[in-house]
Every structure is written in C-alpha cells, then in structure tokens.
Amino acid sequence: MALSRTLACSFFFIGLGSPLYAQPPTVSCAMAPAYTHHGTGKTIYSASEQIPSLYYRSRMSVNTDGAARSYHPDDPHGKTLAYNNIVNAITSAWDASGHRIDCAKGNARERDKKCYMSYITAFEGARALGFDSSKYPRVLTGNIIPWTKATRGTRSTPCIQLEGDNTGFFVSQTKVRLGAGDKCNQSIYVDSLTIHAVVYPKNTRWESQGIVTDGGDLVVLRNNKTGKIAYAIHGDTGPENGLGEGSIALTSYLSGKPVAATDTYSHIKHLAVKSVDYLVFPANDVLKHFGRGQPVTQDQIDQYGQAIFSAWGGVARLDACSTLTTSN
Template identity: 30%
Template sequence: MQQFQVTSDSLNIRSAPIVDDTNRIAVLPKAHIVSKIENLDNEKWWKVATILEGKILEGFVSHKFLNPITIFSIKTLLEIGEISILQADRESAFFYEAGMSINADGAPNAYHPEDIGIDFLANAGYSDNWWALAVDRDDNPFIQRSTDPCPGYYISTTALFDSRCVKHDPHRYVDSTKISYIVLPGNGDFKKVTGVKLGDFAVVYNTNNEKLAFAIYADVGPKNQIGEGSIALSQALGNDPLVGSRVRRGIPKNLVYVVFPGSGNGQPRTTSEIETETKRLFEIWGGVERIKSL
C-alpha cells in the first residue's frame, strides 16, 4: 500500500465519501500516516486505512490534504542492552532488530521434576522462587494430573493467560510449542514509552531467509534484554530450536520485530486470530517492502 501523511492541522476520516455530521469516524492529526486503498470516481476522495491507537480504521478522506511519504522520520525511543527501540514519527508501532533466544514457557512439557522437559529446569527458577511455574500457597509447583496434557510434568506459566481457567490448569497459559509469541522486557520505562500491553500483536521478519511470522506478546523477560520468542515462532521463522529434544538453538541475529501497541484485547488468541489481525496491521504499516527500506 502507498503511504501518505496528513498535511492539514486535522483531517476527518469518514464512513462515506461525503461531508456529513453523522459519518465522521475519527479525526486524524497533522502528519498522521495513512495507506491508500483505492481511488474513487469522485476526484476529491480516496479510500484509506490507518492505525489509530492500535486499532485499524478504514474510511474516506479528501486527498488534497495528503502528501506521499518518501522518507520516514525515525526516532529512538530507548535502548535495551545494545538494541535500539525505534519508531516513526506519528506512529504507535515500534520496531527493533535483534536475534532470538527461545522461550519454552507455557508448553505443558517444558519442565519436569527430574529435569527431562524440553527446557532445562534451571530456566524455570528454583525452590521458593519459581518464576516460570504455577505454584500453590506454599510456593510448591503444581504437577500435572492424569487428565492433563503431560502428566507428571510441572505446569509452566506465561504472563499472558486465560482468566477463565484456574491457576493449576495448563490450558490457562500460552503454549510455546503451538503459539507464536514474543517476549518483551519487564521494564517499567519500556512499557511506559512504548505503550505496549500483553496480548498486543507483532510481526517478526527473518532477513536471513525472508520468512515472515505473526505473533502475540505473551511473556515478560529480563528488564535489560530483548529478542526472545516461543518455539512455534522460531519454527515459523525457519529455525528448529530443539537439539536432542531440548531447547538449545536460537537465532543469533538479523530478525526485525514490528510491534503494534494497543492492538490486542489482553487475552490469549488462536493462531488464526493472530494471523488475521496482525496481517492486516502489517499491510497498513507498509509490509515487507517497508522493512526492507529501513
């Protein structure tokens, strides 16, 4: 999609190509970015799509108040380790380039009392400080029952969870082996500056092989580290993270992450929902062509 910036102090986006007090969808501020969907027979109006506060809007605008974008003005929001978190002016989406370490949390076979899970038990914490396991009131980890997906294994947690399920139900958490998810820093400044919340959507592009994956923000990691994702995300990007049935192989570099704050509803989502929602956001943002221009 071709992208344009608003040149007037404000611009109404309408549900129909006509000026009427009842059809205004929203007011777009100056320099806001829109993507043109189509020209209309009426010379005045274009149909456009845009992202406003994380949500997709489609409607009609007077194109005389739009100028084509040739160069995006990029700013650095903050640094996480040596990774710059970047954002274009007048956009809520942010992006960064990093590698990817693998997070198995949420998978029912992630951790086992005898350390035979697909991830090493040390990555779940230790006695009295289990940060990746569901625990009872005495801080003892729950063990899956015969009716659970992996009897005898611990119940591994993610920060994003389905509140309809009880704490000791493995289905409460986002399964790393089935759902493509990203992990973002547990850093107050990061959350404040970016506005991102658990359940928001993201795109990850592997510049090594040009594979693209749609993901959800489902877990929280160390405050000074970024570049982490689920087993399913790693596989979607063309990397098998398992060596001898255990998580050992990440992606060292050359991944571009694009995150859309405000796009989710704070709940886990199915793979099809994640793909449908995020694909449209990514198209409006500019798609792979824009990533290649960064």
C-alpha cells in the same frame, strides 16, 4: 513496413513518460530513536505519526514457557523428557547451608557455565525435601512455575499437571493468559508450542504516540537471513536486561526447523535465530481485538497481523527501517 516518423516519435515520448519506467517512490521508515535497551545497548525506534509502532533488531532465542512439556521434576537437565532445563525456571536458589547462590550475578548466560551445577544441585536437594521452603536447599521459580497449597494451611509446592498427556510435568506459566481459571491449569497460558509469542523485558515503558506496549500487543517479525515474516503477540515478560526471545512455535517457523514431540532441550535451543526485525504495535492488542477471555488461534493472529502490517506500510517500509541499524 517501416514506422512513420510521427508514430516512431510517439513511441519514443510514451516510453520516456510512461509510469512503467518511472522510479518507484521512496518509502520512509518514519521512525526515530527513542530508547536504548540498557541490557543489550539496542536502539528502540518509535513512530510519532501514522500507526503507533516500535522497531528494533535483535537475535531471537527460544522461550519454552507456556508449553506443557517445558519442565519435569525428574528431568532437571532437559535430556529425556522436557523441552528445557530446570535452571531456566529458577529465579532464586539457596544451597544446603542456606547461602544464596548468586555466582551468575544476574547474567543468565553464566548459568549455563560455571553456575549451572550449583542450581541443579540446589533443585535436586529441594526436590528431595518436597520443596519445603523452611529447609535448605531451596529454590523459587517466580512467575515461571506457579506454586500452590494443596489444602488450606499446608505449605506451597510447585504446580504439577495432574491429568492428560503431560501428567507429571510442572505447570509452565506465562505473563499473558488466554483463558480464566486456576493458576495450576496449564491451558490458561500462551502455549509456546502452538502460538507465535514474543517475550518483552519486564517493566518496559516503550511507547509510541503515548501508547505503552504491554502484553497481548501485535508483533511482526522478520528473519533477516531468509526474509520470512511471522505474526505474533507479546505473550510473556522476561528479565529487564534481556531482549530477543520467541516461543517454540515462533522460532521453529522463522528458523524453518520443525519440532518433534520427542524433542528435548538439546534440540529446542537450536531453533534460535541470529537476526530478527521486531515491529511492535502498542495500539493493536490482539486479545482486546478478539475479546479477552476468548480463545485466540494462530490463524486469527496471522489474519489480524497481515491487515495491520499492510496498513502500516508492509515490507517496503520495514526494509527502510532495517537500514537504521546494522546490529545483529
């Protein structure tokens, strides 16, 4: 039976006016350029209202610090035992003549090229001398491998793990600590192998609405190729001119590449992700939320991150922010 003229018209007008056919509301990023990272030239955007937040886009290389198998004194190249090569743990080095090794001029990438063997040779020489800082060759590891005195009056040497499955590995530390205890206790640091963590440049003063980001802050990440979302914390600091590093667990998750217990540096470095959105929440410190000094799990970070990200505007707003930059 044919529809009556009245009924047909009713359907016509309902169709035009129905929300089902309405265009979705435009979502705004509501963030503006606030800083330029001097090392990479990347723009850092900041929100002046709503939930305090910062946004930038960068690649993500792998940071192994905090993992119990990061560095081993008998595997400086990271070929047989360690996740990383020892060059990435050295902050300063001197050759056998006492001359400081500075061929890299502060450029970490140059250490992987012409300067690499200079640092390896210095390390092997220092190791042979028992890391005696009064002799050359000499190396320092800053806040990457802690040093300690075995007893009062003795000289400092790098902390070694003395028990457990990773006995013999150097202790690998992070700026953020998830527990209290001696600096040579590996378990107090952010474990790169199990916790999603982001490295942020040291001396960073990026702020949103007067709140400066620092260690422990929530970070939401997105792999721009796959759209995969991850939730993390600011777990460590890196060089001022560097930007874009994530823990083994984070890069493995975002890249979709698993990590095996027997993996070494050659595999770990390939977890890097080419293009990642970084969304930082300086007012949402994960460690304060769950109580500093209390164990924090990745499940807790995920649950907290999902709630904050949703309240902020979720994927739709992140999509809007991603149009602000075309950098990789």
